[in-house]
Amino acid sequence: MLISDCLSCNDAGHLVISGCDTVDLARQYGTPLYVMSEDKIRETCRRYVSSFQTNYGGNGRPIYASKAFSCKEIYRIVLSEGLDVEVVSGGELYTALQAGVPASKIHFQGNNKSIGEIVYAVESGVGDIVVDHPSELMQIQRAAAENSTVASISFRIKPGIDAHTHDFIRTGQIDSKFGIDLISGEAMEAVRTALTMDHIVLKGLHCHIGSQILEKEPFVHAAEVMLDFYAQIRDELGVVFEHLNLGGGFGIKYRDEDLTIPYEEYMAAVSVAVHSKCKAKELPTPKIFIEPGRSIVGEAGITLYTVGSVKEIPGVRNYVTIDGGMFDNPRYALYQADYTCLIANKADQPADYIATIAGKCCESGDLIQEHTALQTPMEGDLLVVLSTGAYNYSMASNYNRNLKPACVMVSEGESRIVIKAETYEDLVRNDV
Template sequence: MKLHGNMSIKNNTLYIGGVSCVDLANKYSTPLYIFDENLIRENCREYRKYFKVDENSNKVAYAGKAFLTLYMCNLIKEENLCLDVVSGGELYTAHKANFPMENILFHGNNKTIDEIKMGIKLGVGRFVVDNFYELDIIEEICKENNKIQEIYFRITPGIEAHTHDYIKTGQIDSKFGFALINGDLYEAIEKLSKYKHIKLVGLHAHIGSQIFDIQPFIDEVDIMIDLIKEIKEKYNIDLKEIDLGGGIGVYYTKEDKPKTIKEFCEAIINRTEVKCKEIGIKVPTLIIEPGRSISANAGSTLYTIGSIKDIKNVRTYVSVDGGMTDNIRPSLYKAGYECSIVNKMKYEKVNNVTVAGKCCESGDILITHANIMDIESGDILITTSTGAYGYSMASNYNKIPKPAVVMVSNGKANLVCKRQTYDELLELELI
């Protein structure tokens, strides 16, 4: 198992941020999400540095869908990042955390009327508009409130990156955005004259998630820069902002070969400068929206091992006290993870096992083939790189309460989300 960030081994025990994982499991119980706060902050600072936020006035917007809590909102605010939200719930979380609304980008392919009203009322900086329906609603609500709303148009640039089908978004056949190939974007631009309370200031595209190759992002830059020039020449609209979305891949298993934040940012910055010089336009303000690459490797999940079932000549199932309710990605995407036993870190790995969850589903498998040390019931198992789309996609399937979340740094643990109780599980139900 690869050690990330501020992980270390002392006396056969895994520590994160200077805190023993055994102690964390004993104090907070399991399943338990653990976040290396210093690693999150280091990733934020790398993005700001290499994306030239201070030098070029570019912007880095954390994609809240990866992991968003009140504490995370404050952390992102302290690190001077913007925030990308995709729902009323995420927006409300940011609002309650006193996140600056002008630094929020509001995404979503089917924002509800109530969500749009909330965004306009709270004063979000940019709506990333996905369709004609949304344009009409924004105009109507802004007119009622005597406001002008700045927007981006989300486009589908026709780039099909190599990633899982469920997380491809840049190809033409997508539920997201205005397509280029059928003229939808141009029709939307032509209709802008009738919208008196909407101001188009930029374009947005997102080509997918967990992408390791930089070339699709370079292609995206070329398409977006060409569009900026075309729109200026054809419609006399001077767009000064380009949002390239997120999508940089991260390490989950040894098969993954991710680029560094530095490599990713420098490739985009350099290509943008070259492309703008080639076609003779001013370099626009660039925005990127990393989520996974900020939080994924900073997060881990602890479980307590329960039953161990050895089916001779078939496989050994090692069952833990969590599963698809706290990490749906293996069941949804066949996502791979690494694991170890936190109280036996220097033991020889001798067994090939399948790590199974406790849900009443045959597909509730966290890791199909895990080479792991001798284990016994009661051991504490860790899966790493669960900081993105673990807690945010957690569910109460089988009436299982959601786990707690702790942030660790400099030898201290800070509880940022309490474990859900059975009473809290039922508090919205009526007899």
């Protein structure tokens, strides 16, 4: 029921995260409130780093996919644990640089980077601009020429693999807005073009097949397909690339019934395929990158809410209203994402009350979960949603002019603010 090993229940029956009583956190910081376990984040980072030593002799590195959760403090934490950083917008790039991430350790993704973002990346000296389309390649060439520099790039390739996940988060198949198609020959032509450019150095290729994947086989297949392409490039163009980025998408536990795979098993299975394919094709093993995001921060985060009214409609459903909603977590409204919810101040009691968790937005679809089991709720109780560390704060909005909540980082019983709660003054700051 508690999903993550950073969570526990104390003698008062309250939910505890990394030694901090959630009831105390709500009293101190208010609700809604994002809470992140620094201990859990660091532990997961270290597991990934260790797996590269085990499987590749250190020839590679995990890259934190910061679209899952972006703020200055998370960049500082992952950098200190030996990870590179992936960004997907000028805003994420700016935040990472402000947090002290060296530009050489930044990988800039995105399917439609603006001219301004490309120029910013080139001028900042970003270590790897991941090109999503041939037209973007031309834009980077121009920006690098104007700055009298050489831009380091890789290509995002669509390997034609359809991972078993929600339609909205499948990204490796041919019908995707992301990347350059492998099967049609578009990718080979892009490689040929890049190799002729004097302000571009093509260092490797990238693929990403989807998110919240709970199987090893799609990752193994993607590695094999990409290395076959590496061998084709070597044979036809005489070029051997420096690195291969196999993306992320490793699944996490949102519910007890989610059959997650230890990250080490993903890594081991893929490494066997990489070493085997490289040996068969007589390729030197490239430096391997992966891009975990959700799996680093997802289970490390929870969101706390105060229960408002409890509306019981006999024979229909029970609505438990909270002081947050789709403005701080839109994932259920977007694609019916599963979550585990409980009453944090009654965490030791049986979850025998079936409820629909309703947000405060003026929108009938503003729900967090439907027909989910809770401890019997009352007005003023503290409701918690588990595994909200990824794609909650990062997707938050000011819908209905609601305020984005604060985010607190906790470690060994201590807490600190890493993102301040918005104020009404923040809401009108840019109004004219």
